[in-house]
Amino acid sequence: DGADIPPLKTDQVIVAHRGASGHAPEHTLAAYDLALEMGAEYIEQDVYSTADGVLVCLHDTTLDRTARGPAENCSGSVGSKTLAQLKTCDMGSWFNETHPDRARPEYVGQRIPTLEEVFQRYGREVNYYIEIKPGLDLTPPSVAQRLLDLMNRYGLREGSVQRRQVLVQSFIPTVLLEMRRLDPEIPLIQLMQPFTTNAATMALIAGYSFGIGPPVSDVSASLVQQAHGLGLAMHPYTVDEPMDLERIAGYCVDGLFTNFPDRYRAVLEAN
Numbered sequence: 466d467g468a469d470i471p472p473l474k475t476d477q478v479i480v481a482h483r484g485a486s487g488h489a490p491e492h493t494l495a496a497y498d499l500a501l502e503m504g505a506e507y508i509e510q511d512v513y514s515t516a517d518g519v520l521v522c523l524h525d526t527t528l529d530r531t532a533r534g535p536a537e538n539c540s541g542s543v544g545s546k547t548l549a550q551l552k553t554c555d556m557g558s559w560f561n562e563t564h565p566d567r568a569r570p571e572y573v574g575q576r577i578p579t580l581e582e583v584f585q586r587y588g589r590e591v592n593y594y595i596e597i598k599p600g601l602d603l604t605p606p607s608v609a610q611r612l613l614d615l616m617n618r619y620g621l622r623e624g625s626v627q628r629r630q631v632l633v634q635s636f637i638p639t640v641l642l643e644m645r646r647l648d649p650e651i652p653l654i655q656l657m658q659p660f661t662t663n664a665a666t667m668a669l670i671a672g673y674s675f676g677i678g679p680p681v682s683d684v685s686a687s688l689v690q691q692a693h694g695l696g697l698a699m700h701p702y703t704v705d706e707p708m709d710l711e712r713i714a715g716y717c718v719d720g721l722f723t724n725f726p727d728r729y730r731a732v733l734e735a736n
């Protein structure tokens with residue numbers, strides 16, 4: 466499908482996947498800070514509700530891979546812990562153990578951030594790309610409602626509506642449809658599971674979503690053209706190798722998720 470690749474479009478956005486998570490422990494303030502230093506336009510948050518109803522930033526459903534600390538607080542499902550329990554966990558040491566070549570002493574003792582702490586730290590200066598993850602806490606208000614409340618409290622709704630300062634993403638269509646019911650103007654991104662991205666599904670998604678986030682393995686130049694024909698932005702996940710970054714950027718995507726914002730920045734600047 467690479468035969469007719471159009472010239473690289475340079476108005477592509479860099480979405481720092483879990484922060485600059487190739488260089489620093491994912492979903493820590495250190496990873497978000499570094500992503501912004503590297504020129505990412507968006508920092509990504511995956512969010513769950515804690516047992517006591519606080520939105521926190523973590524990718525996995527469980528703490529086991531990325532948390533170190535007392536087993537009763539730092540293993541098992543994130544949704545079964547209170548915020549006080551989670552705040553005892555060290556979210557950086559695993560990275561130093563796993564990636565000794567990229568280890569830094571300051572990563573030890575990084576704490577799980579609440580979404581509110583992230584909004585407090587970066588305010589309206591940055592763009593957020595927030596994924597609502599399926600969690601254990603189904604007590605109202607929903608995670609979508611709580612996210613919206615936080616966006617309103619921190620003055621982010623207006624920027625979201627007017628210039629996509631906050632994009633809300635989910636794999637679950639009903640979550641996005643609920644967000645749309647709560648506030649029809651918030652721009653949404655429908656994430657796709659592998660092998661599900663095609664013209665028919667995209668036509669449905671175009672009815673409620675600003676854009677689509679397919680796995681990079683589903684993406685071709687013609688798929689990008691089809692998405693654009695339906696008025697959908699396309700942000701594939703997750704692209705890390707320089708040759709892949711160059712190739713996917715060449716498909717005229719509207720941006721992409723990467724663990725290495727610096728590499729994508731270099732590709733965009735070279736074109």
Ligand code: G3P
Nearest residue numbers: 511596634656678702722
């Ligand atoms: O949100 C885009 C991408 O992050 C989806 O996959 O599993 O990394 O959340 P995951």
Ligand code: CA
Nearest residue numbers: 509510511596
């Ligand atoms: Ca995600």
